[in-house]
Amino acid sequence: MFKIIQLTKWIHRLIFLWLLGGVSMGEPNTQATYITGTIIDSTYFLPLEYASISVINPGTNYKILIGGISDENGEFSIRHTLIGHYTIEVEYIGYETRAFPDLKFSDEENYTIDVDLGKFNLLPKVIKLEKVDAVGFKSPxxxxxxxxxxxxxxxxxxxxxxxxxxxxxxxxxxxxxxxxxxxxxxxxxxxxxxxxxxxxxxxxxxxxxxxxxxxxxxxxxxxxxxxxxxxxxxxxxxxxxxxKDDIVDGFHSSTSFTYGNHKRYNGLLRLSYKKRKMEFELTGFAKSDFSALNSEREYEWQYDSFSLGSIQKKSTTGNPLTGGINFGSTLTISDQNTLHLGSFFTAFNHSSRDSIHHKLPVEYYMTSNDIKRGWNLDASIIHALEFSGDNFLTTTAAFAQSGEHQKEINDRNSNGTGPDDHSHIYQDDAIETREFESVYKTQSPRFGMIQGGTSYQSLAINSELEYLHAPYGFDFNEQVSSGYFRVQKSLKRMLSSLSAGIRIEQRNTSTSVYDIELPDSHQHADTSNVFVALIDSSIANSPPAQKVLYLYPELKTGFTSMDKKLSLTMRYGRRINRVKLAMINPFPVSMIDDEYHVRKGNPFLKPELVDIYQINFSFRLNTKQHPMFTGNIIYKDIQDLIQWHDVDFVIINEQSFEILTADNVARGKSIGYDFALSLSPTKNIRLILDYNNWIQKTSGKGETDLIGNSSGNITDGQIRIALPWKVDFELWYRRYGKHKLTIGEIAPYYYVDLSFGKAIIDKNVYLTLSIHDMFNSRIMDIYTEQAITNPTSGVTYIQKLNAIKYNEQRLISLGVQFNLSAFPTLGESKRDRINKQDRPDDIDVDY
CATH class of the missing domain: 2.170.130.10 (TonB-dependent receptor, plug domain)
Structure with a gap:
């Protein structure tokens, strides 16, 4: 405990000194100056984060004098007060060490000077090849x-x-x-x-x-x-x-085709052309997939003196069809101006057929043909302006629209001689989003990276449902305006970086549920129908418009040991969960499965607001190679937690119907941890083991079915082997541990994937054979039990559910990729050129 207190005091002292002007160590009466540079991968031209930089003195057995690590942009800025000539060594796991010998750190009058290494590459370690037995690879x-x-x-x-x-x-x-x-x-x-x-x-x-x-x-x-x-x-x-956006000079093309069991196929053609300052790319694809989801569920209602039951089996099969085109172009107006246009269009037909068998309390069969067609169109324009080497302005405008039409044709047969009931359900969904963002970034020797930006997002959702020839409408509109400011400073010694920021956001929402009036209406009013009653209730109780202001702070600090074996980051941040369409759409779903257990959204849901505290660490035995151990611990404090299993009742003609929906709980807390081990026993073998676990506790004055604890865990194992004759082997295993719910549990299960790949380098061809869910073992076994009180009779009973859900997912695929002309990455990708890494935190593209 004493060491922890001392460490905390040391951290506070370093932060305080940095705010006064930086941490300096070395000769007392010298001018503080910096060692700077940017490290990138020589193959993919992406920045290398957490590369180690060491200043050593060859005359003292290469003793490390000072050091640091690179940030998310591959950049480093290490303050120094050294006099004389020294060597700088840069190291990164899996890459060759690069040395800069005999560099001047001071002038003739013994005043310290800046040492700028500029932008430089690190080369991946080369694996020697013998004849045609190419082995060794980079892990994905x-x-x-x-x-x-x-x-x-x-x-x-x-x-x-x-x-x-x-x-x-x-x-x-x-x-x-x-x-x-x-x-x-x-x-x-x-x-x-x-x-x-x-x-x-x-x-x-x-x-x-x-x-x-x-x-x-x-x-x-x-x-x-x-x-x-x-x-x-x-x-x-x-x-x-x-x-992908790796475009180089001239015309290039590649194609790939995959075929699998259940009549699955997938074809893709990619073309690109670049000449001088213009780049064009066109990619098209078409695919036919397969889906088969089966479920069985058995309900039991236990009363004091008797029990009731319900048994249902359901099978859903389909062969979804999808096609799409992606087009992009980049114009380099000048060395300081770049413009990129992008668009992506997809169309789909995801039709399926449901077969339902009710065994109890009344036996009958039901079929439902679900015809679902739609399209998505997304377009964006990005303009990047470079004022100087350290000042960038990036502006993004994006538009997206999608439409989906769904038609259900239902037939119910109770006596085996013909259809006993026939109905149609039509639903149309339209979603439109608009986004505008402008981000400015500059670099200051004293304060580090300074970044600020503004953004505006709008979301418009329109959903129309026709049930029993009665049309209804649901509209949801959301506008989010925000601005943020962020500072990130790279330090030396153990404290590698410190960043802080704040985002201010205003969110406006409006929701409405309404009848759609038709000139020649032939609506069939049926107030005894539970689905109509739910929709009518939503129309009568549409939530009002809301305007809310949110603040999102951020604080992050990072450490690395002098021997570069241990790295640690600590971060605090605040995030929000804006409600999704399925959570707020008041139209009932599963309208044919079981009219006694109907699911619907809740338009009155409030967003969740969460404070996140996170610790990440990594440790490796040496800086040259694996093994490497990483850990991630996350604690979340959640306000207005949304639980997606709220049981309510609606009374229709003195009969109770159970309604499943979502609602807010007063408070929620969760803790999760994720540990991973990565090692390479040889150059030809790569192993990854990962275990993550989470526990969530909910509390408050809400309904009893919302309050409780839940937990779960997942274990992953992966082995990749580079075999002789240019054959790659991969075995991947995932196990789901027991998942505890607030009212039940899901039993453990697992699945295994297997694949082989063969490269034919001379012909520029790569063949793959893959098997997903090799043992057909991905089966969810669910059990729930809860006490429910009927609001009409006041009687309390126990409801038990035993359910099984599984896919026919043993999918076998054979694929071939043929490069008509290669796509070598000879320089930065256009996205790197456009954004200049102006979002240094975590992601290498513009957010």
């Missing part, structure tokens, strides 16, 4: 202190597959059996494409990830606690999908 997964990065170009096993396949390879990120994404068990996340929130990412399941394939993607960044420079929405964190 990079686990850092602040983020996890998965580089698609290094993961041939998921060639031309949906983006979800890549997310499943990232530890602590999960795509569950229903397609819902979570980070460390938290489903409240934000999905960005090139730093922008697009039209297809506002739903609960983020359907945009079903549309985009890995052939478009360069890499995926996962950040659990972003800075104030990014959108504060999503307390679980941000997933940013960065599309």
């Amino acid at each position: 997964l990079k686990v850092g202190l602040d983020k996890k990065t998965f580089t698609i170009s290094k993961a041939e096993s998921i060639l031309n597959q949906p983006a979800e396949a890549a997310l499943r390879k990232i530890p602590s990120v999960d795509v569950d059996i229903d397609g819902i994404i979570s980070i460390n068990g938290d489903q409240n996340i934000t999905v960005l494409i090139n730093g922008l929130r697009l039209s297809g990412t506002h739903g609960e399941k983020n359907p945009y990830l079903d549309l985009i394939t890995t052939g478009f993607i360069e890499k995926i960044d996962v950040i659990t606690n972003p800075s104030v420079a990014m959108d504060p929405n999503g307390m679980g964190g941000i997933i940013n999908i960065i599309l």
Whole structure:
């Protein structure tokens, strides 16, 4: 405890000295000056974060005098008071050490001078090849202190597959059996494409990830606690999908094709052209996928003297069709002006068929053909202006629109001789987003990086439902205006960096639920129908417009040991969970499955506000190679926590119907931790082990079904082996531990993925064979139990649910990628040139 107190006092003293003008160590009566530079990867031309910089004296057995590490931009600024000539060494794991010998640190009069190394590369360690047995590779997964990065170009096993396949390879990120994404068990996340929130990412399941394939993607960044420079929405964190943009001089093209069982196929063609200051890129794809979700659920209601039951089996199958075109162009107006235009259009037909068998209390069969068609259009323009080497202004304008039409045709047969009931349900959803952002960045020798920006976002959602020939409408509008200011200072010795910032945001919302009047209406009013009654109740109780002001502070500090083996960061930040469409849409869902358990949204939901405290650390045995151990501990204090299992009742003609919806709980607290071990026993083998666990506690005066504790854990294991004859092998294992719910639990289960890849270098061809869920073991077994009081009769009973949900997901795919002409990365990508890394915190693109 005494050491902790002393360390705290030492940290406070360093921060205080820095605010007065910086920390200086060395000769007392000399002028304080700086060692500066920028470190980038020589292959991908991306900045290298946490590279170590050491100033050594060759005359004293290479004793390290001072040192530091690079920040998220690959930049470093180390204050020094050294007199004489010294050597600087730069090291980074997996890269060759670079030395700058005999550098002058002072002038002829023994006054210290600045030492600027400029921008320089580090070379990856080269693995010698013998004959054709090329072995060794770079792992696609990079686990850092602040983020996890998965580089698609290094993961041939998921060639031309949906983006979800890549997310499943990232530890602590999960795509569950229903397609819902979570980070460390938290489903409240934000999905960005090139730093922008697009039209297809506002739903609960983020359907945009079903549309985009890995052939478009360069890499995926996962950040659990972003800075104030990014959108504060999503307390679980941000997933940013960065599309490819590696364009070089001349005309280039590549194509890939994947075929799998269940009549799945995926084809992609990519073209690019560059001449002088103009760049063009066109990518098109088409795919046919397969889905098969099965579920069984058994309800039991236990009263004092008797019990009731209900048994249902449901099977959903479909072959979703998707196609899309991505077009982008970049114009370099001058050395200081760059303009980039981008657009992405997708169209889809995700039709499916449900087969439902009710066994109890009355046996009947029901089928539902769900025809779902739609489109997404996203466009953006980015202008970058460089005033000088340290002053940048980036302006972004983006527009996105999507439309979806859904038609359900339902047939119910109770006697086996013909349809007993027939109905149609139509629903149309339209989403439109607009975004404008301007960011200014400058570099100060005294205060470090100074950054400020303003942004405006608007979201308009219109949903129309026709049920029993009665049309209804639901509108939701949101406008968010914000501004932020942020300072980041790189220090030396153990305290590597200190950053602070504040974002101010005003959020305006309006919601309305209404009848749609038709000139020749033939509506069939049926107030005894539970679905109509719920909609009518929502129309009569539409929430009022709201205007709320939010403040989001940020504070971050980082340390590294002098031997560069241990790194530590601590961060505090505030984020918000703006409600999603599925949470607030008052129209009932599952309108044919079970009329006694209806789910609907809650338009009165308030956003969650969360304070996040995070500690990250990494340790490696040496600075040259693996093993490397990383840890991440997160504590969250949540206001107005949203629980997505609130049980209410509605009374129709003296009959009670159970309604499942969402509601706010007074308070919630959660703690999660994620530990990862990465090691390479040989140059040809890479192992990654990861374990993450989360616990959430809710409290307050809310309803009893909302109050309680939940927890869960996920274990990941991955082994990649570079075999002889240019064959890559990958085995990936994920196990879900027991997941405790507030009213029940989900039993443990697991699944395994396997893949082989073969490179034919002479013909520029890469072949892959992959198997997803090799043992068909991804089965969710759910049990819940809760006491419920009927508001009409006052009788309390116990409701038990046993449910099983599983996919037919043993998917076997064979893929081939053929480069008609290569896409070598000979320089910076256009996004790096445009943004000049003006968002130094966590992500390498403009947010």
